[in-house]
Amino acid sequence: MLSTCEPFGTLLLALAVTVIEVALIVSLMLTGGPATAALARDTVFASIMIILNGMVGVCLMLGASRHGEQSFGLYGVNATLAALAAVSVITLVLPNATTSTSGPSYSISQLAFVAVVSLALYGVFVLVQTVSHRDYFQPQRDSALAAIEHAPRPSNGATAVSAILLIVCLCAVILLAKALAPVIEAVVDSVQAPKAVVGVIVAAIVLLPESLAALTAARANRLQTSLNLALGSAMASIGLTIPTVAVVSIATGWTLVLGLDPSSTILLALSLLVAALSLGTGKTTVLQGAVHLVIFGVYLFTTVVP
Numbered sequence: 256m257l258s259t260c261e262p263f264g265t266l267l268l269a270l271a272v273t274v275i276e277v278a279l280i281v282s283l284m285l286t287g288g289p290a291t292a293a294l295a296r297d298t299v300f301a302s303i304m305i306i307l308n309g310m311v312g313v314c315l316m317l318g319a320s321r322h323g324e325q326s327f328g329l330y331g332v333n334a335t336l337a338a339l340a341a342v343s344v345i346t347l348v349l350p351n352a353t354t355s356t357s358g359p360s361y362s363i364s365q366l367a368f369v370a371v372v373s374l375a376l377y378g379v380f381v382l383v384q385t386v387s388h389r390d391y392f393q394p395q396r397d398s399a400l401a402a403i404e405h406a407p408r409p410s411n412g413a414t415a416v417s418a419i420l421l422i423v424c425l426c427a428v429i430l431l432a433k434a435l436a437p438v439i440e441a442v443v444d445s446v447q448a449p450k451a452v453v454g455v456i457v458a459a460i461v462l463l464p465e466s467l468a469a470l471t472a473a474r475a476n477r478l479q480t481s482l483n484l485a486l487g488s489a490m491a492s493i494g495l496t497i498p499t500v501a502v503v504s505i506a507t508g509w510t511l512v513l514g515l516d517p518s519s520t521i522l523l524a525l526s527l528l529v530a531a532l533s534l535g536t537g538k539t540t541v542l543q544g545a546v547h548l549v550i551f552g553v554y555l556f557t558t559v560v561p
Contacts, residue, residue, distance in 0.1 A: 334537070346493060
């Protein structure tokens with residue numbers, strides 16, 4: 256019997272993680288002022304690279320090494336990759352080509368428009384994932400997962416208690432994030448690392464719970480759930496973070512740097528291309544995972560040593 260809760264569970268986890276990410280970014284922006292103009296870009300780009308290459312690569316490697324060839328539904332993954340590619344290029348690459356303002360940033364009207372577009376595209380993605388084409392994101396019925404028995408749906412009372420506890424925990428994490436933000440910047444400055452490393456650290460911290468959940472699913476031969484977690488998190492990261500920081504930027508009058516430098520643009524394009532190719536057959540092996548991990552290693556190295 257297929258789980259009746261998929262993909263709602265993965266969506267909820269992605270939203271919770273994104274709330275923490277946004278809280279960290281906004282806290283750092285309000286603390287650091289205009290000097291953090293590129294923080295949102297660095298964090299969102301780091302999230303995409305960690306998810307598309309690090310998280311997906313490890314899941315494919317460990318899943319395939321344990322179960323051999325793994326399979327998943329093509330329709331949901333392809334639809335998510337298409338949406339992710341569009342919103343990534345619009346927010347992280349296109350600012351370099353616009354002429355209304357100098358530098359890799361949007362004008363106020365452009366930024367507001369891109370924020371609305373990003374939020375709208377994420378809204379359509381959630382609608383497709385949870386309502387109109389929910390079956391695209393569920394494990395294939397002819398796979399071994401069809402025989403797995405899932406736990407029954409929780410009662411309304413248990414659901415309400417879980418929702419309250421989730422909100423309480425998110426509030427606690429957000430408060431801790433406010434105290435953690437200056438520490439992250441201080442550590443990066445103390446080792447004289449590039450400012451982009453702050454974005455990598457923030458993204459790595461907030462994506463850790465989701466990465467562990469995706470890895471657990473891959474090891475249990477539930478690759479569809481693993482990919483739902485990974486790609487859904489990438490969509491939530493860019494689709495919700497950019498509109499939020501855009502509001503902060505417009506409200507404070509600070510310039511928001513979004514355009515990537517040439518080397519990062521190449522890595523983003525390579526990551527999207529490789530993801531489309533490696534996840535374009537509905538089956539994965541160790542080789543695809545190794546390719547993703549190599550790209551992730553190159554990204555980390557060039558971030559520390561530009």
